[in-house]
Amino acid sequence: MDVNGNIGILGAGRMGEALLSGLLRSGAASPDRIRATVRRPERAAELTAQYDVEVSTDSAAVAEWADQVVIAVKPQTLGQLLDQIVGHIRPGEPVISVVAGITCARFEQALGDIPVVRVMSNVPVLVDEAMSAISPGAFATEADLVTAEKLLTNVGRVVRLGEQHMDAVTALAGSGPAYFFLLAEAMIDAGLLLGLSRDVSTELIVQTMVGSALMLRDTGRHPVELRESVTSPGGTTIAAVRVLEEQRVRAAFLNAIEAARDRAVELGAD
Numbered sequence: 266m267d268v269n270g271n272i273g274i275l276g277a278g279r280m281g282e283a284l285l286s287g288l289l290r291s292g293a294a295s296p297d298r299i300r301a302t303v304r305r306p307e308r309a310a311e312l313t314a315q316y317d318v319e320v321s322t323d324s325a326a327v328a329e330w331a332d333q334v335v336i337a338v339k340p341q342t343l344g345q346l347l348d349q350i351v352g353h354i355r356p357g358e359p360v361i362s363v364v365a366g367i368t369c370a371r372f373e374q375a376l377g378d379i380p381v382v383r384v385m386s387n388v389p390v391l392v393d394e395a396m397s398a399i400s401p402g403a404f405a406t407e408a409d410l411v412t413a414e415k416l417l418t419n420v421g422r423v424v425r426l427g428e429q430h431m432d433a434v435t436a437l438a439g440s441g442p443a444y445f446f447l448l449a450e451a452m453i454d455a456g457l458l459l460g461l462s463r464d465v466s467t468e469l470i471v472q473t474m475v476g477s478a479l480m481l482r483d484t485g486r487h488p489v490e491l492r493e494s495v496t497s498p499g500g501t502t503i504a505a506v507r508v509l510e511e512q513r514v515r516a517a518f519l520n521a522i523e524a525a526r527d528r529a530v531e532l533g534a535d
């Protein structure tokens with residue numbers, strides 16, 4: 266989906282670069298309509314060479330040039346960036362933040378009565394399969410939400426949610442890919458335990474996960490129903506499920522995701 270106007274990406278690290286590359290890949294914006302910033306000049310040079318996009322360390326200048334800015338720095342370095350760009354956001358220019366845990370109010374306090382859209386996305390942005398949630402700040406309009414949606418639908422799916430849910434979204438979808446990767450790692454190790462080579466075990470598990478994820482998304486069937494369809498009476502799956510339940514894997518996920526949510530709250534309070 267085409268994005269109107271100039272796009273500034275402040276903090277072209279993993280998330281910022283993924284968004285930048287996704288916008289170029291989809292053709293939503295041409296390289297001359299995107300500018301990005303980082304902290305280190307050598308990283309700026311590397312990104313400029315790779316994408317043919319102007320990347321610098323001057324966030325104030327990019328904020329002035331842009332019609333919309335995406336902020337994608339770590340929460341711990343946000344204060345420094347806000348000091349650099351205060352007074353350089355043009356009236357009505359939406360600030361779209363992907364910074365975990367940081368409220369719209371924090372941006373409004375630092376930058377004035379500006380439209381803020383808070384986003385929580387995730388790393389499958391790299392393969393155009395991100396899950397993003399967006400919520401508006403006090404001064405964001407419907408048009409600002411549509412701007413954020415236009416940016417993000419180029420790299421995946423987007424839902425609108427109230428800001429009170431954003432820490433939960435961070436714990437579920439923002440951090441979620443890490444839980445899947447951990448699960449993949451553990452299942453691949455299990456293949457080794459059973460005598461398979463790492464290559465074979467990896468291929469089996471990766472394709473099993475891709476196929477299962479597609480079934481979940483594309484059939485719309487409930488996970489319980491899908492799991493039951495695999496679980497034969499007296500068979501192998503129920504033997505494994507019993508061990509998972511005995512090991513309290515479900516409780517571990519509930520506790521882990523609650524801990525991630527609590528950490529998002531802490532990051533926002535820092």
Ligand SMILES: NC(=O)C1=CN([C@@H]2O[C@H](COP(=O)(O)OP(=O)(O)OC[C@H]3O[C@@H](n4cnc5c(N)ncnc54)[C@H](OP(=O)(O)O)[C@@H]3O)[C@@H](O)[C@H]2O)C=CC1
Pocket residue numbers: 275276277278279280281302303304305306308322324337338339340342345346349363364365366385386387388439440
């Ligand atoms: N990684 C993930 O899976 C997810 C991350 N997020 C959120 O996205 C944000 C970015 O995370 P991630 O991409 O992993 O972090 P990275 O550390 O990979 O990227 C941060 C980038 O910000 C740049 N930067 C820091 N300070 C400034 C500044 N003052 N001006 C301009 N650029 C600056 C850094 O520059 P340099 O490279 O030169 O140091 C770096 O490129 C975080 O707030 C995180 O909470 C949200 C969802 C998922």
Ligand SMILES: O=C(O)[C@@H]1CCC=N1
Pocket residue numbers: 365435439440
């Ligand atoms: O771990 C983190 O804090 C960030 C936010 C969501 C995913 N990565």
